[in-house]
Amino acid sequence: MNIVLLGSGNVATHLAIALKAIGENIVQVFSPNFDNAKQLADKVNSEAINQTSEIDSQADLYIISVKDDAIVEVAAGLSKVKGLVVHTSGTTDIKVISSLVNKAGVFYPLQTFSKAKDLNFNNIPLCIEATDSEQLELLNELAHKLSKEVYKLDGEKRKVLHLAAVFACNFTNHLYAMANQLLIKNDLDFDIIRPLIAETANKVLVDLPENVQTGPAVRNDESTMNKHLSMLSDLPELQEIYQTLSTSIKLAHK
């Protein structure tokens, strides 16, 4: 398949490398910043471009992998291409691009990407959607070559999934950061808590989180919770989060 990739960020980079690895042809990498386009294009033996007018109109698939609020602008530059145009956003409706291009779809990988960290696409859930069944089948075939976890999801379910991911990933990471804030303040190293973080995640890979909740809140251990709140008296922000989450745990398990 001949693919034009529009974007050069974390998702675009991982996707380009994974697509190349399964033998797809990345014909062009587009970015308004030519250096960024070039950096990624070089990795996947592709051509870097930074002008919409240079986009190859004969490709089979155009993948828009840019910030959500830039999707419309990029899609507008693809109004004349015949191939399928997809975006990779969890929150953006398919209509945002289907009103601008001939054939539209969504190809949303549910994972957290960092440029510096290699990822095995094989178990990354890929959520796909398209405006017609033929295009959906094309995306389905491609997705299955990349991953064993492929989900055909409409926009509403995809948005829920993205919201759930904010809780399970973004907020979780911020809790790790708050733990580190407490450790740093007391000359303790983050290393000491890493095995606990790993095991907390490991547990829910084989069980459901509601079955393995531990800690003072689920035990209704008011004495420990009060000690903790008083330890946080000079960190009102952490105190509020402690209070809010403890109340929520107690409610969920009462």
Add this chain to the structure above:
Amino acid sequence: MNIVLLGSGNVATHLAIALKAIGENIVQVFSPNFDNAKQLADKVNSEAINQTSEIDSQADLYIISVKDDAIVEVAAGLSKVKGLVVHTSGTTDIKVISSLVNKAGVFYPLQTFSKAKDLNFNNIPLCIEATDSEQLELLNELAHKLSKEVYKLDGEKRKVLHLAAVFACNFTNHLYAMANQLLIKNDLDFDIIRPLIAETANKVLVDLPENVQTGPAVRNDESTMNKHLSMLSDLPELQEIYQTLSTSIKLAHK
């Protein structure tokens, strides 16, 4: 070493098995509930007892691994033994037992334990404390046989660590549960989000959480955050948590 274990819960069970595995002798397992004592005693070829009067007074080490509010009562039954008495609590001051027994210490494993799940003690951080340096050395030797991560920490630092663990483990698990609540409500399976949970934890095993924060809050993406808040309008509890944590992320990264 001859060890008496007082308790039969998750921590006691994992600790007994690990101590047995390195060749220590668990002479007795005490629990007010004889069946519980017996169940664990059988696993480690030990004697089950449920009367304080039956406790062997000649052991080298007494490990109290019971709920925090039961520690005092159990320690009071050990006032006549000559061996070292330790508790395994993150939040309980050493003074709670040192005022009751001859030699006191703390042996706190920083991990989340479930009876059903095997754990390798080798990378579980063990935090130790004792009222005198000779006893601390005894605990240090034992701890190093169990784990490569041994920390001599005073009570204040241990309490901070326990509090940090509530953020990094208990609260994190509750965020997983809230993600699952959203998924269930929309007929989506928790499986779809498990790879993301694993990778979110994996990232901070090699980096610091503040360096790898992603999501709408750190990008100041108000449009997505507003969409999410409106999707949560019928779940006010989740909405409050979304608001509180997003505000905190924005503050931490501004």
